[in-house]
Amino acid sequence: MSLNTAPNLARPDDFYEALIEMHRGLDDATSQDVNARLILLLANHIGGHEVLIEAMQRARAGVDPAVSTALAEAA
Amino acid sequence: MNPTPAIDYQQQRFTYQPCLEQTRPADAAVHPVVVIGAGPVGLVTAIDLARQGIRVVLVDEDDTLSSGSRAICFAKRTLDIFDRIGCGQRMVDKGVGWNRGKVFLREEAIYEFDLLPECGHARPAFINLQQYYVEGYLLEQARQHSLIELRWKSRVSAIAHHADHEALTVETPEGSYLLKARYVVAADGSRSPLRKMMGLESVGHTFRDRFLIADVKMAAPFPAERWFWFDPPFHPNQSVLLHRQPDDVWRIDFQLGWDADPVLERTPERVIPRVQALLGKDAQFTLEWVSVYTFSCVRMDRFRHGRVLFVGDAAHCVSPFGARGANSGIQDAENLAWKLAFVLQGKAPDSLLDSYASEREFAADENLLNSTRSTDFITPKSAVSRCFRDAVLALAHEHAFARRLVNSGRLSLPATLHGSLLSSADSAPFHGAMQAGAPCTDAPVLTDTIPGWLLPHLGDQFVAMIFAPPASLSAALLPALVRLTEGGLPLRLLFVSGAQASAEDHTVLSALGDGAVQVQDIEGLVAQRYDGQPHTCYLIRPDQHVCARWRTVDAAALAQALQRATGHEPAAQPAPVPDAACYLCMT
Numbered sequence: 044m045s046l047n048t049a050p051n052l053a054r055p056d057d058f059y060e061a062l063i064e065m066h067r068g069l070d071d072a073t074s075q076d077v078n079a080r081l082i083l084l085l086a087n088h089i090g091g092h093e094v095l096i097e098a099m100q101r102a103r104a105g106v107d108p109a110v111s112t113a114l115a116e117a118a
Numbered sequence: 119m120n121p122t123p124a125i126d127y128q129q130q131r132f133t134y135q136p137c138l139e140q141t142r143p144a145d146a147a148v149h150p151v152v153v154i155g156a157g158p159v160g161l162v163t164a165i166d167l168a169r170q171g172i173r174v175v176l177v178d179e180d181d182t183l184s185s186g187s188r189a190i191c192f193a194k195r196t197l198d199i200f201d202r203i204g205c206g207q208r209m210v211d212k213g214v215g216w217n218r219g220k221v222f223l224r225e226e227a228i229y230e231f232d233l234l235p236e237c238g239h240a241r242p243a244f245i246n247l248q249q250y251y252v253e254g255y256l257l258e259q260a261r262q263h264s265l266i267e268l269r270w271k272s273r274v275s276a277i278a279h280h281a282d283h284e285a286l287t288v289e290t291p292e293g294s295y296l297l298k299a300r301y302v303v304a305a306d307g308s309r310s311p312l313r314k315m316m317g318l319e320s321v322g323h324t325f326r327d328r329f330l331i332a333d334v335k336m337a338a339p340f341p342a343e344r345w346f347w348f349d350p351p352f353h354p355n356q357s358v359l360l361h362r363q364p365d366d367v368w369r370i371d372f373q374l375g376w377d378a379d380p381v382l383e384r385t386p387e388r389v390i391p392r393v394q395a396l397l398g399k400d401a402q403f404t405l406e407w408v409s410v411y412t413f414s415c416v417r418m419d420r421f422r423h424g425r426v427l428f429v430g431d432a433a434h435c436v437s438p439f440g441a442r443g444a445n446s447g448i449q450d451a452e453n454l455a456w457k458l459a460f461v462l463q464g465k466a467p468d469s470l471l472d473s474y475a476s477e478r479e480f481a482a483d484e485n486l487l488n489s490t491r492s493t494d495f496i497t498p499k500s501a502v503s504r505c506f507r508d509a510v511l512a513l514a515h516e517h518a519f520a521r522r523l524v525n526s527g528r529l530s531l532p533a534t535l536h537g538s539l540l541s542s543a544d545s546a547p548f549h550g551a552m553q554a555g556a557p558c559t560d561a562p563v564l565t566d567t568i569p570g571w572l573l574p575h576l577g578d579q580f581v582a583m584i585f586a587p588p589a590s591l592s593a594a595l596l597p598a599l600v601r602l603t604e605g606g607l608p609l610r611l612l613f614v615s616g617a618q619a620s621a622e623d624h625t626v627l628s629a630l631g632d633g634a635v636q637v638q639d640i641e642g643l644v645a646q647r648y649d650g651q652p653h654t655c656y657l658i659r660p661d662q663h664v665c666a667r668w669r670t671v672d673a674a675a676l677a678q679a680l681q682r683a684t685g686h687e688p689a690a691q692p693a694p695v696p697d698a699a700c701y702l703c704m705t
Contacts (some may be wrong), residue, residue, distance in 0.1 A: 051436035075502070087519040 046097040127254035128185040134271040139288075139295040148283045150173050150462045152299035153310055154274050157184065158249065158431030159447035160255035160305030160466060165203045166261035166455030169578055170660075172462055175297065175366060177267060177288060179306075183257065186407045187333045187369055188249040189444035190361060191344075191460035195236065195532040195537035195557060196445050197241040198573055199452050202662070205259040209252065213245030214362050216224040219344035225351060228514045229521040234635070239560045240571040244441070244529070246342075246363045253446075276304070277315050277426070282488035284425050301458055302426045305451070310432035317421060321485070322416030325437065327497040328380060330372040330410050332389050336403035337366060346526035348511055357496050357526070359439075359514050360396075367406055370396065371438070373496065380410040415490045419480050427454055429648075434482040436489035439527035440497060446485050449532055450478050456578065456660035460684055466609055470685030473540050481533035487526045492651045495525035526675075532557040535663060542666035542679040549649045558662045561643035565635070567618070570645055571663065575637055580609045580680060581658045584671055585650035586614040587637060589622035593673060596629060598673035603631050607680050609657075611636065614644050 052058050065081070066074045086095055100114045138275070139146040153160045156178035164174045192200075192209065200206035232244035238504035260266050267417055276287035286297040304312040313320065345360040356373035364368055365609045370394055374383055384390060389408050394401060407569040417434035421427065430447025460466035485654070498504035513520035535541070535555035542554065551561065561572045576583070582602070584591075591599075602609045613636040619627070627634045639645055648656065657666040657679045680685045 065272060073504050076512075079502075079506045080513055083506070083509055083513055083520060083523070084517075087517075 046094050046101065048101070125254060127183050127250040130183060130254070132181045132268070132270040134291055135266070135269075136292055137269055139297060140290070140292060143295070144326075146298075148298040148300060149301065151175070151301050151458060152177060152286060152297060153303040153305055153369055154178075154282075154286075155305035155307060155430075155432070156253070156257070156270075157305060157430070158189065158252050158256060158309060158444050159451050160303070160689075161253065161260055162199065162448050162451040163303050163305060164430060165256065165260050166452055166578070167459060168260075168265040170459030170460045170463075171265070171406045172455075172457055173265045174267070175267045175269060175299070176260070177272040177286075177297070180532065181273070182268040183253040183426050183654060184249040186215075186409065187331050189252070189441075190246050190248060190363055190369055191441035191445075192247055192252065193241070193445045193530040193532075194243050194388065195440060195530075196448050197463065198247065198557075198560065198662070199448055202452075202578055203257050204262075204478055207246060208255045209245050210241065210245055210381065212251055212255075212293060213247035214342045214364055215242035215244040215245050216342045216344065216362075217342075219346065221524055222345065222347040222350060223514060223520075224347075224349050228384055228511075229524050232543050238562050240573070241560070243295070244344075246361050248363055248365075248368075249444070250383060251364070254618050264512050265382065269500070274306075274312060274315075277312060279424060289346050297451075298383065300425065300440065301358060301578070302463065303454065303458075304426060304428045304432045305430050305447075306432050306433045308431040310428070311488065312426070313418065313428065313432055317425065318418060318423065320418045320433070320435065322414060322415040322435075324412060324414040324416075325497050326376040326412075326499075328374040328376060328383070328410055328412055330378075330383055330389065330392070331408065332370045332372070332393055332405060333363070333367050333407040334370065334393055334403040335367050335406050336397070336401060336486075338362075338397070338401075340368075343527075345593070348524075348526070348610060348705075350396075353392065359526070368598045373546075374410070378410070384408045384410050398425065413493075415486050415493065417479070417486060420475055421450075421478055422471055427458075427471065427474060429454060429478075433478070437493040437501060439492040441487050441527070441530045442485040442489050446481060446531040447557070449481065450474075451659045453478055458686075465566070466684040467686065473538065473685060477533075477535045477538055477540075479670075480535065480636070485530075492525045492527045498500055538665075540659070540683045542663055542675075543683055544667060546669040548667060550647060550669070552656070552664050554664050554666060556664050558658060558664060559647050561639070561647055562617070562641055563614070563637040563644060564640045565637050569640070570637075572614075572637070573611050575635060576658055576662050576664050577610065578660045580607065580660060580663075580683070581612050582609055582676055583612045583614060583656040583670075585614050585645060585648070585654040586671070587617065587623045588613050588621065588626035588630065588634070590653075590683060591618060591626065595673060596626070597672060598629060602673060602676060602680070603633060605677075607632075607684055609676065609680060610634070614639050614650060616642065616645070647667055657683065661674075 103110050137494045150172050153164050153173050153176045164176045167174045186236050197206050200209050219231050220227050222637045273287050273289045274286045278285040283298045283300050284302045288297045306312050332562040342362045347358045361369045419435045429450040457474050462583055470626045498507045510523045511522050514524050538555045563572050611634040618638050619636045653670050655668045655671045660664050665683045
């Protein structure tokens with residue numbers, strides 16, 4: 044299975060608002076921590092290694108091509 | 119239980135004696151093998167070579183064994199090797215056996231593991247035993263071999279390469295001499311002087327963290343388990359590891375952080391309060407050993423340089439989480455010993471030694487990968503790495519998936535030598551872990567109604583393990599099998615059957631020669647673990663790794679695989695190497 048990048052969110056605007064709301068009142072460090080927990084929870088939900096690696100590549104794309112290549116090898 | 123009274127191995131001193139090169143230099147010949155370094159890896163190399171009939175000179179720069187707290191966890195595979203070379207029982211009798219570990223986050227146990235969840239193995243997953251006992255027992259074993267000459271206070275200071283030998287300059291209390299050898303095994307430790315003399319490096323990375331090792335002697339109620347704490351109340355924001363050793367000695371590793379002062383931290387004024395915080399203010403204990411260390415994950419690019427073979431810490435170093443240092447070094451030793459013997463005895467080409475390098479470089483990478491991952495978890499290298507680590511620990515309270523990510527060390531398992539050029543590919547489907555390159559697993563067997571174990575029957579020569587009673591083989595096959603047992607690459611025959619040996623079996627066994635043995639698979643576990651169906655046949659190396667297997671007994675196929683396993687014939691198609699994630703099936 045490959046990463047689904049077509050629109051898939053059931054309620055896009057509500058999701059986005061909830062994502063921002065999740066961080067309300069947190070300082071940057073605590074927000075980082077909450078983001079990390081969110082990523083881990085979602086990653087476990089997805090499970091498939093190839094999909095996760097592809098998502099990491101997409102997230103990283105354009106910032107540093109060398110890292111994208113390393114991620115591709117990890118897949 | 120011990121055959122000798124208690125010896126203080128840390129206090130033992132060994133006598134320097136002048137050698138033939140010094141007393142009668144004209145009579146000194148080129149030795150087959152010189153091993154540098156009488157640590158656990160050098161000693162196992164020497165003993166294993168002697169078992170193969172090879173004369174060995176073992177030189178060591180001082181006159182003592184290890185002291186203090188160094189390697190302590192010896193894995194099942196290492197115990198199987200110690201059994202094979204004749205000193206496993208002493209190690210197990212003295213050591214503290216354990217299979218279970220617990221990981222704590224603050225005060226809560228968040229993760230438990232059992233490293234040997236199945237029955238039917240002679241040895242536990244691990245024993246804890248101070249390195250000086252291991253070296254002491256190995257040394258006493260080495261001394262029973264007349265082929266091993268030990269030279270204490272003999273420091274190698276230079277090496278010169280020649281076409282057919284290496285010439286080592288050895289410094290002694292009575293001056294220096296030249297020591298010549300066809301092959302040199304460098305087991306001279308992580309700082310390997312020989313490696314430096316040859317202008318070689320071991321590269322990788324050093325972790326920016328410091329750890330305090332405190333060995334304390336006390337009567338304590340903790341069970342014989344590996345306990346690891348993240349952020350415990352008695353040592354906040356850092357990790358702590360507790361192991362039980364023999365003689366009521368407990369090893370405690372405290373993570374200190376990079377900024378800790380290594381000199382100050384090893385003073386009793388600093389150490390005792392840390393131990394008291396763990397054990398309670400009133401705990402009665404004495405400090406046996408204290409040190410502060412940092413660690414590295416490094417390896418040499420190649421473990422073979424001509425006639426010089428690097429083994430153990432000289433070739434590769436890992437962090438201690440996972441017990442992959444001494445254990446992997448001892449596997450290096452046994453991988454190398456039979457190959458060196460075969461080459462020196464003219465049974466195999468020199469190129470067989472290249473397979474030592476490629477197989478153990480592969481194994482080192484696996485150990486480095488596991489060790490580096492554990493260390494990155496325990497000592498995160500960046501703010502974001504720390505952030506994810508803390509998030510995993512926070513989620514681990516509630517969520518089983520996060521507990522699986524907690525990495526306090528993935529403990530030493532022997533490498534399956536995927537892609538080894540010595541292996542032959544399967545020609546029929548098989549189930550289970552005993553694929554080509556895998557170290558043989560143990561199982562209970564009966565020999566003439568006496569209970570025992572499979573591994574001792576594999577010994578340290580090539581073995582064909584046949585899942586059939588000997589009398590069931592076709593008469594036409596027997597002469598071909600006898601020829602294999604008597605050939606230039608001798609093969610022993612081991613028959614595994616569900617039933618006891620019959621009179622007909624005994625008749626066939628005696629016709630097959632002295633080395634042929636039949637064992638009864640009393641619980642069916644050999645057949646289960648090796649996917650042994652009637653007439654399944656395995657070819658097993660002298661280091662007890664599988665190198666080929668078939669569904670029928672075919673003498674020609676055995677002969678061909680034996681040629682390949684001794685480097686006479688390149689493998690047509692090395693088996694594909696699976697991706698790294700597959701290695702991490704443990705815990």
